[in-house]
Every structure is written in structure tokens, then in C-alpha cells.
Amino acid sequence: DTAVSQTPKYLVTQMGNDKSIKCEQNLGHDTMYWYKQDSKKFLKIMFSYNNKELIINETVPNRFSPKSPDKAHLNLHINSLELGDSAVYFCASSSQSHRSYEQYFGPGTRLTVT
Amino acid sequence: TQLLEQSPQFLSIQEGENLTVYCNSSSVFSSLQWYRQEPGEGPVLLVTVVTGGEVKKLKRLTFQFGDARKDSSLHITAAQPGDTGLYLCAGERRDYGGATNKLIFGTGTLLAVQP
Numbered sequence: 001d002t003a004v005s006q007t008p009k010y011l012v013t014q015m016g017n018d019k020s021i022k023c024e025q026n027l028g029h030d031t032m033y034w035y036k037q038d039s040k041k042f043l044k045i046m047f048s049y050n051n052k053e054l055i056i057n058e059t060v061p062n063r064f065s066p067k068s069p070d071k072a073h074l075n076l077h078i079n080s081l082e083l084g085d086s087a088v089y090f091c092a093s094s095s096q097s098h099r100s101y102e103q104y105f106g107p108g109t110r111l112t113v114t
Numbered sequence: 115t116q117l118l119e120q121s122p123q124f125l126s127i128q129e130g131e132n133l134t135v136y137c138n139s140s141s142v143f144s145s146l147q148w149y150r151q152e153p154g155e156g157p158v159l160l161v162t163v164v165t166g167g168e169v170k171k172l173k174r175l176t177f178q179f180g181d182a183r184k185d186s187s188l189h190i191t192a193a194q195p196g197d198t199g200l201y202l203c204a205g206e207r208r209d210y211g212g213a214t215n216k217l218i219f220g221t222g223t224l225l226a227v228q229p
Contacts (some may be wrong), residue, residue, distance in 0.1 A: 004156070035187070040221075040222075041151075041200055041222045041224070042219070042221060042222065043202065043219040043222075044156070044219070045216055048214065048216065050214070055214045056214060056216055068194065090156050090157075094155070096214075101145075101206055101215050101216075101217065102147060102159050102162055103147075103151075103217060104159070105156030105157050105158070106156050107154070107155055107156050108154070108155070109154050
């Protein structure tokens with residue numbers, strides 16, 4: 001059983017295009033996240049949703065727009081893609097009711113912008 | 115700004131050797147988590163330490179949280195090729211005016227254990 005799943009696994013597109021990445025979790029968690037991992041493997045949070053409400057919005061260009069249709073899904077739409085958007089994007093989830101915010105990650109989506 | 119610095123950045127050792135990875139910060143964290151990430155996969159949680167000075171053991175892995183809750187270390191005894199991967203520490207911090215917690219990830223340590 002896949003706990004946190006993402007689609008697609010790989011995404012190759014040209015500059016200026018608009019693309020979406022989907023994420024689903026079946027853990028019953030109430031909080032979901034999007035992270036970006038750059039070429040140096042540094043992992044940085046982009047957004048977080050709790051019960052479909054945006055609670056963390058780091059300094060991310062407004063070309064990136066997350067959408068949470070329900071607690072189990074958090075999608076990421078990116079407009080006007082740029083070369084610098086190339087990275088691996090990870091979705092994660094956690095339960096705010098737990099004492100420590102241990103996160104469960106999806107397998108990642110490798111985005112390549114040409 | 116990198117809040118959590120890991121050292122070393124890269125480590126290549128022979129099977130059977132011992133190693134220690136350090137995770138240092140000038141900030142205090144509510145808890146500290148260690149993850150391992152393999153190529154093409156997402157990070158997987160190994161352990162969470164919460165109390166200053168806490169030591170946790172997971173088979174051949176020993177994790178320690180500093181007394182001041184600003185730093186942590188991961189010690190691996192008798193490393194095996196299966197330990198190969200990217201090790202990430204992550205500090206939990208209260209943010210957004212106390213509205214929520216978030217994880218700040220370290221800079222990562224890439225470990226290669228040669229058979």
C-alpha cells in the first residue's frame with residue numbers, strides 16, 4: 001500500500017509551459033506539504049496545508065499555486081515554467097495531533113525544464 | 115540562510131568502519147529528526163529525538179540530541195553497503211507567529227559504503 005503517492009514521477013517540459021503535479025496520501029493525516037530539492041540535495045519547504053487550509057507559504061514565486069481539494073490531496077500547479085524550476089518536488093504528510101511533526105514523503109517528481 | 119549545517123558533506127568508507135555525522139545549528143529546536151534518502155526515493159524517517167541530551171539507538175545507529183537542543187549526531191557502527199544514502203537532519207521549529215510547526219532540513223551528508 002502506497003502511503004504518499006505523486007504523479008508524474010518524471011516531467012520534462014519547455015520554458016513557458018504550465019504543468020501540474022498531483023499528490024495523494026492514504027494515511028489519514030491532516031497536514032500536507034510541498035518541498036523542493038535542488039541539485040545540491042537541499043530540501044526546502046514551499047507550502048503546507050492543514051485540513052485544506054494554507055498555513056505555510058514560504059517565499060515562493062506566485063507562479064506556484066497549491067490546491068487542496070480535500071485532506072488527502074494536495075496538488076501543485078506551476079505557470080510559465082522557468083529553467084530554474086528544474087528540481088525534484090516532494091509531497092509529504094503528517095499528523096498535527098502527534099507530539100512531533102514526523103513527515104512521510106512521496107517518491108518525488110523530477111521536473112526538467114528545457 | 116542555512117540554519118542546520120551537516121558535516122561531513124560527503125563520506126566514502128569501507129564496510130565495517132564506524133562513522134559519525136554531525137548536525138549543528140545556532141537555533142534551538144523543539145525536536146530533531148533524522149531521515150535517510152536513497153536515489154530516486156523520498157526521505158524516510160529514521161528517528162525523532164525530543165529531549166536535550168537524549169540518546170536513541172536503532173540497531174547499529176545511535177542518535178544523540180545536544181543538551182541545548184541545537185545540535186545532533188548520528189553514529190553508525192560497522193557500516194554496511196545497505197547504509198549507503200543521503201542522511202538528512204531536520205529541526206522542528208515553531209513558526210508563523212506560533213501558528214504552526216515546520217521542519218528545517220540540514221544540508222545533507224552523502225554516505226557511500228564500499229563492500
